[in-house]
Amino acid sequence: MDNKHSLTGFVFNRLREDILNGKYKENDELKEMAIAKELNVSRTPVREAIRQLEFEGLVESIPNKATYVIGISIKDVKDIYEMRASLERLCAKKAIDNMTDDIMEKLEEIVDLSMFYNEKGKYDNILELDNRFHELLYEAANSKMLRHTLSDFHHYLQRIRHTTLSGETRAKQAVCEHRDILEAIKSKDTDRAMMLAEQHIINSINNIERLGLWTGEQ
């Protein structure tokens, strides 16, 4: 997804950013020529980028007419979190079934490091480690499709996660939850691991909701 076809990727990332950031709001009309001029490219890469955004569901194209921003509402974000919670639950189970020594070592290392940074208050590092913890779980689950889907969700949610995980209390709690999940996986307690993994994400939702980060919007 990362800037592969140079201009198409560039335009895609830029448009996606602008939609998620709210520069283009719901029902806004995306005109190929205007975007092409703004980004100093031709219509071709713009069209290709729009086709991808359409596929992702961020815009809707009406043939021969225009393409409109669908956008992503607060409710959508919550819904994605819910889906992610369900899939992380599945992921925990599959991680137990397919765990390798190598990945288990890395996971333990990450949790240890997280606890360390946690005490030092280095929350930037914790966000990075949080990402790696989950990515490793996806890898452990050994399912390309699961990984693909969860990564998609991740992209949607990253922006919000940054603002939330930087909250001290949530970071501390998240790290502990990672530790507990890993513990359950290590002892092959599938039910517990599933429950904890699901709850871990639900707690994120609740945390965001409690902070009122998205009250009043949309």
Add this chain to the structure above:
Amino acid sequence: MDNKHSLTGFVFNRLREDILNGKYKENDELKEMAIAKELNVSRTPVREAIRQLEFEGLVESIPNKATYVIGISIKDVKDIYEMRASLERLCAKKAIDNMTDDIMEKLEEIVDLSMFYNEKGKYDNILELDNRFHELLYEAANSKMLRHTLSDFHHYLQRIRHTTLSGETRAKQAVCEHRDILEAIKSKDTDRAMMLAEQHIINSINNIERLGLWTGEQ
């Protein structure tokens, strides 16, 4: 997704079909010009279609070089079924929380009709009703994102589902499971509905596996 931008949609559907059908096999190289000639279009719609396939994960493009078919392995299909099981579980819960009288009526109608066709042995109708039953559950869940994701999965799986559901025993069993799920939803027994919805999909996997439909492939 259905043939919107006329040529791009046409090429997209055709390529997707050909990949899923096995005309293009794993690691095959897709050349834009060859495809364009074969389908009597220019490279532009071909490129747009390829960008979408890439996004969907069916092909991988290496810039300035070529795009290769990733394809979908038997393991991928199983993995998607697992994910679908998890999300149908979530869907059942959300359906209970957001059910409307209107949708509940339609669901009951579908189950009744299914039972009827089941006795008559009209399995084509049952496949159609099976689709509508699940689509209605997605609608009841009232989550655009969930619906979008489950529909994506559905597309991947539709080909296999056709061969499986046409088996008499599985059709009969599936209809009964739909009835039980609906029962649980109606009585707002969330845990039971979730369990049944998840198990319903897992049973599909097991059924396919038992039939040996994909032994020996890939």
Add this chain to the structure above:
DNA sequence: TTTTGTAACATTGTATACAATTATACGTGT
């Protein structure tokens, strides 16, 4: 005033032309 038809314009859809990059073939030197 409202409606309707038409012409000009704007926008998207498609094809083609050109640029950039990569693969291939071939010849040369060792």
Add this chain to the structure above:
DNA sequence: ACACGTATAATTGTATACAATGTTACAAAA
């Protein structure tokens, strides 16, 4: 025979030109 470099071809990336479709403005008729 083998390695290497260069030229040629093949393929993708991008821009532009043209066609098809839809929108808008405005005038004429009811």
